[in-house]
Amino acid sequence: MMPMTAIVALAAVTYAFRLAGPLLRGRVTVPAAAERVFADAATVLLIALAATSALTAGHGFAGWARPAGVLVAGVLVTRRAPFPVVVVAAAGVTALLRLAGVS
């Protein structure tokens, strides 16, 4: 379930973050330490989301096919493969494993 109010709320918060910069320009500088915390918070969220959405479905284990596809994608990322290749490989590996009967 994702009601329209939630979408509008996220849109409003996002627009506020975007607008704050141009509005406050010249009047404020973000301390480097704060910027690092912003960046690290985003990284932590992304990695945690990658881990949970790769490994879990609902409250349980997602099965082997999906984590395997994501693992291949991760290796490709560290090998500096182009972004489209990474995404297609993740889906391809997972789909092939499922075709072979691995859930």
Place this chain on the structure above:
Amino acid sequence: MRFLWRTASLALLRRGVPSEGSRVARPIRGRFWPSGAQLGDVALVCVADGIVGVSFGATSVGGGLAWWVPVALSVLVFAGGSQIAAVGVVLGGGSPVAAVLAGAVLNTRLFPYGLAVADVVAGPWWRRLLGTHLITDESVAFTMRQSAPERRRAAFWTCGVLLFLVWNATVLLGVALGSTVRNTDAFGLDATFPAVMLALALPTLTSRSTRVAAGTGAVIAVALTPVLPAGLPLLAALGGLGARWTGWRGQRSAADPGGPRDSEGAVNQEELSAGGKR
């Protein structure tokens, strides 16, 4: 502003980075029109984001959301990472509040972005309102590669407008695909969400403290998933940021047992040089 450089590293610069100097030194051809090379780079980013857009639209409706949810998110929020995160939370059974929170935290980085490109969104009020909405990882990354004001403006608006069109068109295409093809899992589309997250996040794991924080956060989130309502484990992962300080301290004593000030400088330098490399 490491997010910028991870974006830059994502797709467009894979085929070799032209040095900043050569780009800036090139004569300025048009006032508002980008160079051919620049358009090519923007097109490459659009292709990459288009694939994600199709996958986002298809997975959203494939997971059971109404068709207008991914469409409204793409038009109104227009920040891919947070859209995918929000839908991921909801599809995992989480509450809309948790979804909004997760998306909002991811989008805090747009604030420093706005400071960085404030000059190019200046102008009449309607241009400022519109330009503000086009602030993304990609448009800011392209803008930052230019120094002349008119080149910066051309880079920002070209990338911003094209990306907005491509993103929304491909999300629509994905919605259409996801509605016709019932079983999107057979195509492994559910693996594209975590893959995109990894592609975005792995290049930012440059310093040890960030790696410690992210690793701890991931373990917290996965461990809590069986016991907590969906969405909460993700927010609990932010507790991993606490491990950052411990990690830092560990690095400090390892790098330089003598003086904390010196070693802190070393940490910063490591992060800086890692950021500059990308």
